[in-house]
Amino acid sequence: MNNERTTTAEQAASGIFNGENGLDPFAVFAQMREAGPILSVPVEMGGVKFRAWMVTRFDEALEVLKNHRRFTVDRSSLDDQGAGESFIQQDESSPATFFTGKSMLTVDEPDHRRLRGLVSKAFTPKYMESLRPRVQELADQLLDRVQADGEMDLVRDYAYPLPINVICDMLGIPEQDHADIRLWSGAIAHGLGLGRHEPEVAEHMRAFGEYTARLVHAKRVSPGDDLISQLIAIEEEGDRLSEQELYSMITLLVFAGHETTSNLIATGSLMLLDHPEQSAKLQRDLSLVPAAVEELLRFNGPSTIAGPRFALEDTEIAGQAIRRGDMIFPVLKSANRDELKFDDPETLDLARNVTRHLAFGNGIHMCLGTPLARIEADIAFSTLLRRLPELKLAIPREDVTWSFALSSQGLSALPVKF
Numbered sequence: 001m002n003n004e005r006t007t008t009a010e011q012a013a014s015g016i017f018n019g020e021n022g023l024d025p026f027a028v029f030a031q032m033r034e035a036g037p038i039l040s041v042p043v044e045m046g047g048v049k050f051r052a053w054m055v056t057r058f059d060e061a062l063e064v065l066k067n068h069r070r071f072t073v074d075r076s077s078l079d080d081q082g083a084g085e086s087f088i089q090q091d092e093s094s095p096a097t098f099f100t101g102k103s104m105l106t107v108d109e110p111d112h113r114r115l116r117g118l119v120s121k122a123f124t125p126k127y128m129e130s131l132r133p134r135v136q137e138l139a140d141q142l143l144d145r146v147q148a149d150g151e152m153d154l155v156r157d158y159a160y161p162l163p164i165n166v167i168c169d170m171l172g173i174p175e176q177d178h179a180d181i182r183l184w185s186g187a188i189a190h191g192l193g194l195g196r197h198e199p200e201v202a203e204h205m206r207a208f209g210e211y212t213a214r215l216v217h218a219k220r221v222s223p224g225d226d227l228i229s230q231l232i233a234i235e236e237e238g239d240r241l242s243e244q245e246l247y248s249m250i251t252l253l254v255f256a257g258h259e260t261t262s263n264l265i266a267t268g269s270l271m272l273l274d275h276p277e278q279s280a281k282l283q284r285d286l287s288l289v290p291a292a293v294e295e296l297l298r299f300n301g302p303s304t305i306a307g308p309r310f311a312l313e314d315t316e317i318a319g320q321a322i323r324r325g326d327m328i329f330p331v332l333k334s335a336n337r338d339e340l341k342f343d344d345p346e347t348l349d350l351a352r353n354v355t356r357h358l359a360f361g362n363g364i365h366m367c368l369g370t371p372l373a374r375i376e377a378d379i380a381f382s383t384l385l386r387r388l389p390e391l392k393l394a395i396p397r398e399d400v401t402w403s404f405a406l407s408s409q410g411l412s413a414l415p416v417k418f
């Protein structure tokens, strides 16, 4: 590894993850890959400064995500490594959320299998297919509201409300509560993560947790035909789901079920606008949209990094010694542009046959919502292309602003006309 290149890449990388240094993240990722498949980068989380490993290339990132014998998501399983120490401050009287409590995202086997197993039936491709008519209806309703105006903010009017409506429908969350959920999850996502430490986050987490506890109480009294009511029935049955795990599960599903998918719809729409010839091809044949969605995910998927992994033993990655307990981040957006894996990776090619990418992670924690996200994206883009064939940006391209959140990147707004 060239030392000078490594130092420059480390400097650029430190700060890129909070999005505040104004650099193009993909140029920095290219520099990082050039310096090596794994780099030690100074980062800050919850006000604590430390060094973490960033894994920049596909094969190495896949290994970290898949090899649960060497790498864990659960730092408390390394009981000599500051177990229980959290980067997230929340006072203990608040009900658990997935940020602070135990959820499938932060445990490994056997708890992970138990927790994921409780909801995985609701996320099978077959069940998701049955939701298509409802997702289509929601997409059409949203465009009906703006069609006559000839303009909209694609983030506010389409990309954001579609996924939140779908996941809240599944969970049985009333529509009048969506605005609060948007406020809390937006504030939490933007106030947390690498390089972020906003004190208001604890308040939003508390509000989100308390809301969830009230919702669970209401559904215990009068259950409905929804996923939360099914989970409550499981919790009441006995020892498969504790009350704290129930709250963590609900907040995880709400949070994970909409932020990322709305980012895919918004960023994907911008990429379609950036590539009018390729979009025109899709418009002529909407059956090409699902394959195009995979390329949009590869090229600029919502998640910058997967959650932190911790080495379970002294080990090595691509020849680099890693110590037990070290924190490691697979950089998904970089792995998806690895020139050792993809031809011409910095080019968006919607006709590319993407057989594998890491936008949904991999291994046992691979995104539970993958089939849902794919259907939502297919319907969102197809409906947009079919109903608004004259879609154009309503502001200069250079005025489009990105927003950086917990581990993902999206657009703050996307004013368009049609």
Ligand code: HEM
Residues within 6 Å of the ligand: 104, 105, 106, 116, 167, 252, 253, 254, 256, 257, 258, 260, 261, 264, 301, 302, 303, 305, 306, 307, 308, 358, 359, 360, 361, 362, 364, 365, 366, 367, 368, 369, 370, 372, 373
């Ligand atoms: C384009 C949209 C989406 C993207 C890019 C995405 C991305 C991801 C990624 C990268 C992970 C793995 C994190 C890690 O290993 O650290 C993950 C996990 C997860 N996602 Fe998604 N996600 C999306 C949509 C959804 C939706 C619609 C849901 C529905 C509820 C969802 C629920 C989850 C859950 C529950 C997990 C944790 C799975 C586990 O730990 O076993 N996601 N997602």
